[in-house]
Amino acid sequence: MALLEVKNVTKRFGALLANDDVSFSVEEGSIVGLIGPNGAGKTTLFNCVSGAYAPSEGEIFFEKTNVAGFSPHRICQMGLVRTFQVVKPLRGMTVLENVMVGAFCRTQDTRKAREIAEEVISLCELEHRREANASSLTIGDKKRLEVARALATRPRILLLDEVMAGLTTSEVNHAVQLMLKLRERGVTLLMVEHIMEAIMPIADRVVVLDGGCKIAEDSPDRVVKNERVIEAYLGKKYAERQKKMEERKEGASHA
């Protein structure tokens, strides 16, 4: 059985159907991308999986336990943690202290928590801001802090909600390298992302949502050719660009 299995999850807010019968699974050790236009229900799905919302219907199996309706802190302690699209730094605390809060999930000992935090901070390349107040960080560093804090809880699966949005190209490259490093360490990743150039090369599978429904689930190279996905999200331009790039590649290999 997969590490995370979302089964027929539906989430209603009054008459609004934010998630409609969504099912997919995430294998251990893989990177899965969750894409779709704005309002497709990606963040709602994250909220259901991480415990912020209880799904109206359906089941969410994490390591064979149905965690639907569990509280976020309990799900985190089980090894599933999420970051927030709108970053939520703990403002009155330093970067180190922020990350230590996460680290305390696995230890009671202050010194050990600090060790874990220091290690994660250097992994996320935040050492230079270690003692800075979390509210004084740039948006790029705040996103890194989100990831570092979540990582300090030693998760088995990490849900990343648009951690690359708003970053510069070089920052995006750094983030991609970090994601690959995490996979090497055995952390499974489920990520919502709008930057296709970042997510497509590293994802093993991509799940596409539109209007609350899952419209596709496939490997990245097949998803970008899927007509419904192009129509709903990627757009004709992306498809054309992709086609041109492939033709160029083919041309190069023929020559």
Added chain:
Amino acid sequence: MKNKGRTLLFLLFLGILAVLPQVPGLITSGFTYHVMILILLYASMAQAWNIIGGYCGQVSFGHSVFFGIGAYGAGMAVVKYGLLPWPGVLIGAVLAALVAMAISFPCFKLSGHYFAIATFAIVEIFNRLFMVWDWIGGALGLDYGLTEEGWLTFVWYDSKKYYFYGALILLGIVFGVVRWIEEHRMGYYLRAVREGQEAAESLGVNSTRVKLAAMGISAFLAALCGAFYAQYNFRVDPPMVMSLDMSMKFVLITILGGCGFFWGPLLGAAILIPLQEYSRIWLGGTGGGVDLIIFGLLIIVVVIKQPTGVMGILYGITHRFGKSRNPEDSGKNQDSGEVK
């Protein structure tokens, strides 16, 4: 280590205070003792409040209830049962913690200001309840009879010196507990809940449990302070301990000194208590309201000028003259003490 240094500083401070009465000619009048005892007592009370109100960011106006339960614990043991105060102190403190948790449990499930509003209401409820409850002395309260002096009975008639040491021990306990909390997981969790409950929850923090624990410890310590207050005044009655006035002092002293700072409550008490006591002398017959007017004015000034209290002002000064080359840190103290 930074933390070891801070603990050492705290112990050094206690040591200096302990030596003060031994210096000949320094404390001559009983009134000076009285003011110093009250500073230590109110600093302890404010520090107890600081756990839930400062570090955890949940503003409680109900602490006079827990203070009162502690006072009645000691009073009942001595007056009603003719015992030493100690068993009453313990029972009172445990009861206060239980009452605090029972009241806050439903409120903590709600967010925003519900907690503050609910705590407001319980002061009135308990005040009325204790007024009409004959078993515990009703509106007349409990008056201590003459007993032997000494540490066992915790009563002294002639000299206030021993009350001073008693208050110092009380302060040592309360501040020691907070120091311990600050350095351990609980301290980090308290601040995390204050700064962002949703984020804290997502990182494995059971925010309801953290807040309940903070409330319980805070009420327990407030009750210890109440017991001391009863022993010091040889009596206890409902308006003396369970009033909004008293609740306000918990809150205002901490906010003036610096909410969420270790030394904040002591600073606040060291400023407000002399003001209160001396204004009471100078403005004698005008009644008990003057000190509260001064409290109010000071708080207005502080909240407008520097929301993090006197500690915030001090941090601002040291940063301007000290490590001012770190511009990113200057925002730190602006943010950390806010009451939300």
